[in-house]
Amino acid sequence: xxxxxxxxxxEKAYFVTFTVINWIDVFIRNEYRTIxxxxxxxxxxxKGLKIYAWCLMTSHAHLIVSTDGKNPLQxxxxxxxxxxxxxxxxxxxxxxxxxxxxxxxxxxxxxNAGLNNRNNNNxxxxx
Numbered sequence: 243x244x245x246x247x248x249x250x251x252x253e254k255a256y257f258v259t260f261t262v263i264n265w266i267d268v269f270i271r272n273e274y275r276t277i278x279x280x281x282x283x284x285x286x287x288x289k290g291l292k293i294y295a296w297c298l299m300t301s302h303a304h305l306i307v308s309t310d311g312k313n314p315l316q317x318x319x320x321x322x323x324x325x326x327x328x329x330x331x332x333x334x335x336x337x338x339x340x341x342x343x344x345x346x347x348x349x350x351x352x353x354n355a356g357l358n359n360r361n362n363n364n365x366x367x368x369x
Contacts, residue, residue, distance in 0.1 A: 249315045255294055255308040256315065260323060261369040263355045266348055267300040274330055278303065281325040289313045289321070327367035 249256065268274050275298060285291035290310035297304045309315045334342070334349040342348070355366040 252309055252311055252315055255292075255306050258305050258307060258319060259302060260305075261302040263366055263369045264351055265301040265369075266351060268330065268348065269298055269303075270300050271342065273333060277329045277333075278326050281322045281329075284325070285318050285322055289318050291315075291318050291322075323368050327365070330367060331365055 262268050269278065278298065282291070282293065282296070286293065290312040292308045292310060294306040294308070295304075296306070307315065307319075309318060331349075331352070334345055334352070337345070352365055352367055356364045359366050
């Protein structure tokens, strides 16, 4: 499956789903939800993201989104996912940041998934 979203018409709304690798229940903790929400808010305020509906589940998110036309939607989606992944990775790497009993297990799962991705960054958060 392609990692790039195919946005044919920037003026239309699209239904998108972001899924954490292996359906890991990451968003049960406030710290991780806040990172995702901050990313969406930033893209709304600075990149022209329009959100019509959204639902954040424990392991994935559903959104109906479009853009104001200033930035391509696929770029906004890419940036949202990248920001979330980087900042959650930082939390998982910081042993003192979150009282997360599954921290090491989650990090290892994401690191193992990243071994096979084409960017060779040895970490993959989104499926």
